[in-house]
Ligand SMILES: O=c1ccn([C@@H]2O[C@H](COP(=O)(O)OP(=O)(O)O[C@H]3O[C@H](CO)[C@@H](O)[C@H](O)[C@H]3O)[C@@H](O)[C@H]2O)c(=O)[nH]1
């Protein structure tokens with residue numbers, strides 16, 4: 001019997017826990033820092049210098065400190081509301097058993113060269129083998145590359161899945177991406193896992209991988225293979241990435257009683273989609289893909305819940321669907337939930353996370369804090385949506401929807417009829433009129449569940465290795481520190497705010513599993529991101545708002561050369577190409593170097609102590625930038641800065657320093 005004497009059926013499907021202990025600590029600490037910030041503001045307002053003594057610099061500094069205070073309040077309020085949610089999947093299974101809803105899974109890919117088809121089908125296979133009734137699963141691959149190699153790979157995957165799915169279920173394989181699974185060694189402690197079967201499945205996988213890679217390398221698919229599927233007929237000499245008709249091929253029809261795996265169990269539905277592309281029509285990149293997927297899937301399976309995965313991700317927990325459904329199907333709160341999203345985690349992060357890609361504190365503290373306000377940043381992947389809310393349904397307290405009612409939209413139509421009907425829905429004219437859903441940001445009127453299943457529970461895992469760029473959010477934060485007389489008591493609030501803030505940030509990082517060096521690297525990456533990618537994104541957003549340009553989507557490359565990945569493993573930063581980003585990084589590093597050396601000279605020469613605070617800050621920036629100086633002057637490998645960038649930055653920095661007024 002559960003609480004209140006209710007039976008098992010009255011119990012909630014998930015529980016919510018708020019970090020109470022951390023809240024007390026944050027409150028005390030936050031309050032003292034806030035007092036410090038107020039004292040700093042008072043100091044600024046009461047000590048405004050005369051015009052000729054740098055009044056404007058002073059006011060600028062004050063602005064930065066005002067902004068810092070505002071930012072502090074926001075980031076502290078998140079920390080006071082850190083909320084974790086824990087699903088009870090066993091309750092879901094006992095309560096709903098065979099009445100679970102259908103799920104559509106969308107995988108997007110866009111280019112067979114930078115997103116190799118083998119990687120794409122690993123994502124697909126991990127989605128096909130979710131621990132969920134296969135007749136309720138439909139996987140749709142959207143190929144914006146319109147490539148027959150990707151289609152071929154998917155055809156291979158549809159055959160391999162007949163062995164892979166039973167293998168996963170029999171041996172409770174985790175993770176269910178074959179590439180990720182076979183990259184681990186055979187686990188000898190697991191006596192149930194017969195080594196023979198492990199080896200046989202691995203061999204099958206490698207055979208498939210070899211055939212796909214060979215076809216891609218040779219740039220052609222043999223007639224023998226093409227004869228195996230009518231779908232290849234869609235590719236003729238006129239088909240290019242930017243210009244082709246809609247292609248929809250149902251590779252596995254989950255409703256067909258003959259579509260079974262090696263154990264005789266039903267297979268999930270598997271669909272290949274390449275929406276129509278015409279040079280004169282906008283296609284809106286990934287957003288356009290998702291819109292086409294929504295329409296096409298509504299014709300074929302029309303599942304009430306949709307999961308979207310990028311092609312460089314794979315599921316690292318086969319129970320994720322069931323856990324997610326706990327949030328959607330909870331009797332009391334389920335109807336208030338529009339989407340459930342999982343933070344991305346990356347599988348090739350180095351020990352000290354040189355590029356700060358793990359986002360541990362963001363995932364575990366800030367996102368969980370946002371959840372406390374029923375808010376979430378939509379991350380764009382690893383997210384389950386209600387189809388209804390994407391299609392514009394508004395939230396209402398009384399409307400509960402019904403995830404279990406399976407409405408048969410197919411009405412005995414043949415595969416051919418379904419494919420033909422779907423092709424029309426994948427036409428490019430849809431992106432030009434007002435029917436798009438995703439471009440407008442999706443319509444999330446409902447409450448949002450930002451699902452952080454504590455620290456031990458499974459999240460979706462992405463396999464990507466992120467480079468330096470790629471951040472598109474923009475927020476600018478400034479840290480500030482400048483008091484004229486070092487001996488003055490006014491120094492205290494500055495010192496306290498600075499030290500307390502960083503101590504807190506170190507404690508958070510360590511608590512979230514980072515190393516101290518990773519925290520230090522994070523400081524560098526924040527500096528770099530704020531001065532480059534965030535600034536670009538900020539400018540770009542303004543330009544776009546003014547209607548001066550349309551942003552294009554630059555697809556992140558998923559293949560790296562050997563030298564680059566070797567240096568990545570050794571935690572050496574990669575600067576080896578010319579880009580405005582590197583120009584800015586190098587120039588700022590040099591300006592700081594000049595500033596700190598110049599400052600010391602000034603202190604020693606003129607016995608001018610008033611500069612000590614500035615110099616201390618300057619030196620901290622220099623220390624954070626050590627890898628940048630190494631990249632400019634000390635490295636001889638291919639990852640160092642190109643000479644042209646070094647020259648440019650030294651010249652620009654020298655000019656800037658010469659022109660700088662000296663107070
Ligand atoms: O024309 C396009 C361009 C991209 N994609 C797909 O979009 C996904 C994300 O693209 P990627 O180049 O990997 O971008 P990232 O910088 O890794 O993406 C981050 O930012 C995206 C949007 O800003 C989010 O959707 C992603 O989930 C998030 O990881 C990939 O599956 C692509 O295949 C398309 O389908 N069509």
Ligand SMILES: [Mn+2]
Pocket residue numbers: 310312464556
């Ligand atoms: Mn990506």
